[in-house]
Amino acid sequence: xxxxxxxxxxxxxxxxxxxxxxxxxxxxxxxxxxxxxxxxxxxxxxxxxxxxxxxxxxxxxxxxxxxxxxxxxxxxxxxxxxxxxxxxxxxxxxxxxxxxxxxxxxxxxxxxxxxxxxxxxxxxxx
Numbered sequence: 001x002x003x004x005x006x007x008x009x010x011x012x013x014x015x016x017x018x019x020x021x022x023x024x025x026x027x028x029x030x031x032x033x034x035x036x037x038x039x040x041x042x043x044x045x046x047x048x049x050x051x052x053x054x055x056x057x058x059x060x061x062x063x064x065x066x067x068x069x070x071x072x073x074x075x076x077x078x079x080x081x082x083x084x085x086x087x088x089x090x091x092x093x094x095x096x097x098x099x100x101x102x103x104x105x106x107x108x109x110x111x112x113x114x115x116x117x118x119x120x121x122x123x124x125x126x
Contacts, residue, residue, distance in 0.1 A: 053117065056117050057117055090120070097116075100116065
């Protein structure tokens with residue numbers, strides 16, 4: 001498990017995942033995902049989702065030092081765009097996120113769990 005957690009933290013996490021119906025036990029007693037992909041949707045304004053995304057972005061930053069490049073992908077762009085350009089890009093990101101979720105749903109041989117975050121935020125301008 002990355003990052004490393006205690007046995008108690010793992011137990012609480014498994015219980016929460018079961019309560020949220022994100023995992024279940026199969027016939028052999030092994031935990032399996034109920035869905036191959038989970039999305040927060042197109043908007044993330046709720047406080048709980050804000051904390052979730054902050055945590056996931058920290059995990060991404062930690063992954064740069066922890067995981068070898070062959071087991072992770074991190075890339076970025078700095079863009080000069082208008083509000084219209086921003087809105088067009090957000091539409092494409094939302095469509096792409098749904099396409100990736102479909103790929104995961106169709107993957108019958110999943111054996112790893114990855115976190116994928118999209119972040120686009122202002123760093124300058126008006």
